Amino acid sequence: MKYQSQKVAYWYILAAMALFGVQVLGGLVAGWIYVSPNFLSELIPFNVIRMIHTNALIVWLLLGFFGAAYFLIPEESERELWSPKLAYLQLIILLVGTLGAVGSYLVGIHGGREFLEQPLWVKFGILVAALIFLLNISMTVLAGKKTAITNVLLLGLWLLSLLWVFAFINPDNLSLDKMYWWFVVHLWVEATWELVMAAILAFLLLKLTGVDREVVEKWLYVIVATALFSGILGTGHHFYWIGLPEYWQWVGSIFSTFEVIPFFLMMSFAFVMVWKGRKNHPNKAALLWSLGSSTVAFFGAGVWGFLHTLHGVNFYSHGTQITAAHGHLAFYGAYVALNLALFSYAMPMLRERAPYNQVLNMVSFWLMTGGMAFMTFVLTFAGTIQTHMQRVVGDYYMDVQDSLSVFYLMRFGAGAAVVIGALLFIYSMLVVRKDEVIAPGPANPVPGE
Ligand code: HEM
Ligand code: HEM
Ligand SMILES: [Fe+2]
Structure with a gap:
């Protein structure tokens, strides 16, 4: 620090x-x-x-x-x-x-x-x-x-705060209510939070891999440009069935398909930086979370988002367990894991100790990520059956739910793994082993500098 x-x-x-x-x-x-x-x-x-x-x-x-x-x-x-x-x-x-x-x-x-x-x-x-x-x-x-990192971070934080104003606008007209609601919800996670994610990821990669700042900045600008280009009009993928004009079906389908690009770029960015980097940073857990975040974000947001974003598909899958599967993996990969990467990096410095409990931290990564992946698969299967029975065959909602119970049991199991992983993570951040406290002095530089 x-x-x-x-x-x-x-x-x-x-x-x-x-x-x-x-x-x-x-x-x-x-x-x-x-x-x-x-x-x-x-x-x-x-x-x-x-x-x-x-x-x-x-x-x-x-x-x-x-x-x-x-x-x-x-x-x-x-x-x-x-x-x-x-x-x-x-x-x-x-x-x-x-x-x-x-x-x-x-x-x-x-x-x-x-x-x-x-x-x-x-x-x-x-x-x-x-x-x-x-x-x-x-x-x-x-x-x-x-720096490019502070510029992008500030832009993202300013825009996301300004969007909060739409949380106050709640017209009686249900179509308009939904439209403003998505201005907050979609334009947060698929535009402004992406800028915050890109900036934090760039900061972590800069520190952890030792790659030149100019290289990091070039990637950052391309990621920001593609995120805003695709994400803003991509809001249209929520306007298909809420009473807005029909052209949104094409605008939403096309632009939200482009939304995969910034997530693909962030994943590539992370791996290329690690591959090019010369630094052997002692905080392996922070690096694992950084790579894991960008990878799972690509699958959760990019792949699982694209899965149901075209209006011809969304007509059937809208509001089913497919949506919940995507919502979980996307939020987990992009924003949960990214935050945990930053905590893993910053906490040892904030508490002036070695990058501690690394193994425990990494175990928590695999438990949480494995649990989340399993939950996503299970909900995707449930959602596929639900879509078919409810939207194609035309069975009643509650009858369909009854036949999905085995998936909900498995989702609970996956969730339990995630919870254990989360508690392990918190423990690994807070509990100090004696040999990990840094006695300040030239022989023990604070790691990560
Ligand atoms: C990190 C980024 C993302 C996060 C955190 C996220 C999260 C979510 C969540 C929580 C929902 C459910 C909202 C609700 O109805 O309550 C949702 C819906 C949706 N997302 Fe994402 N998403 C992300 C990126 C994407 C991307 C990149 C795409 C497309 C390529 C996408 C496509 C969709 C679609 C089409 C829906 C509507 C599903 C439906 O009709 O039920 N998402 N997203
Ligand atoms: C860090 C991990 C988690 C994240 C990021 C997360 C995120 C979310 C989100 C975004 C929603 C709203 C989904 C939507 O509208 O489509 C949701 C709902 C839900 N989550 Fe999680 N969640 C996490 C962990 C868990 C765990 C461990 C469980 C345990 C089983 C769980 C069970 C549920 C349930 C049952 C719902 C309600 C779904 C519904 O209304 O049908 N989540 N979660
Ligand atoms: Fe969206």
Whole structure:
């Protein structure tokens, strides 16, 4: 850690990991309800558990991004953060909002609209926190060195924060409601978050492989250009059946097909950098997560996204377990694994210790990734059968669900592996072995520098 204010990131990462635990446990309970439908139904109904699962996911991923920004921006722009105090204030606002949202959900208060269920006051809190964040990082970068990595990171964070405004626009007209909803949901994960992902990935690869900055920057610009070119009009793949004009079927199909390109490029980028790099960095776990993230993102978002994105296919598969299969692998690969890569890289420095518990961390990678892959396959099989029985044959929804129970049992098993992996990961980040504490001094440079 070169700059004192990078320490802010530590608290963001801790909060993110705590919510990560809540998120996967919530998923496991939701998965069990699919096996045993009356489980907890009187106490906390499925829809509430589902909200906690998906909201915790989004909030911890954002906390991770904020932490990543606070960690890497001082290093890139070669100066301390503009205001560490504001960064802590922002964290407190976000945590109060999170507790407020969960509390409201538990007593049944929510705004509907998947992912955006937060009560209005929480939405305002998030807006205020986002503005504080933008001010803080922008002032830091403006006063310091500007690199391609900070430029792209800032562009992504500014755009994603501005898109949050659409979370407040909820017209009575259901078509317009859905349209604005996708402005947030799609343009986050398939445009602006991709820029954040590309910037963080570039930072990690720069540090871990020792490749020249100019090479990293060239890749970064091409990835950003293809992501925005494809992702913005790619929103059309959600406009097929919600009452918008028919031309979206072609615009959406064509442009969302191009969305595969930036994910393919990010995967190639990671492998080419490792292949070209000369550095033998001691933090192997961070490298594994970086490679794993870009690879699984290509399969989850690119391959599993393309699988159902053409309107002729989506006509049948829309809203089935195929969608859930894709949603899980894409979110896991692109954003969960990327955050865990950054945590694996940053935590040893933030806690001034060797890249510790590497083996445990890598075991957690394979457990989580294996579990997620298995869950994706199982849900894809379930979704294929569901699509056929429900959309082709015309059987009733609930009858079809009954015949899918074996898949839901297997999904629960896969989910349990993911949860164990997640807990192992958190343990490997937090528990220090004695021989891994670094006694500061020239003989023990902080790893990763
Ligand atoms: C880091 C890992 C995970 C990520 C990124 C993730 C992500 C998501 C997302 C994005 C959704 C909404 C899906 C959609 O609308 O199509 C969802 C729902 C769900 N997830 Fe997860 N999840 C994770 C872990 C788990 C685990 C471990 C389980 C355990 C079985 C699980 C079970 C579920 C269930 C049952 C739903 C509700 C599906 C439905 O309503 O049909 N998830 N998850
Ligand atoms: C990391 C990037 C991505 C993430 C995190 C992601 C996540 C998701 C999630 C959670 C949903 C379910 C939304 C809901 O209805 O509740 C979804 C739907 C969808 N995604 Fe993605 N996605 C990503 C990239 C892509 C890409 C690149 C494509 C196309 C090539 C794609 C195609 C689709 C389609 C067509 C749907 C609608 C499915 C339906 O009609 O039910 N996604 N995505
Ligand atoms: Fe989309």
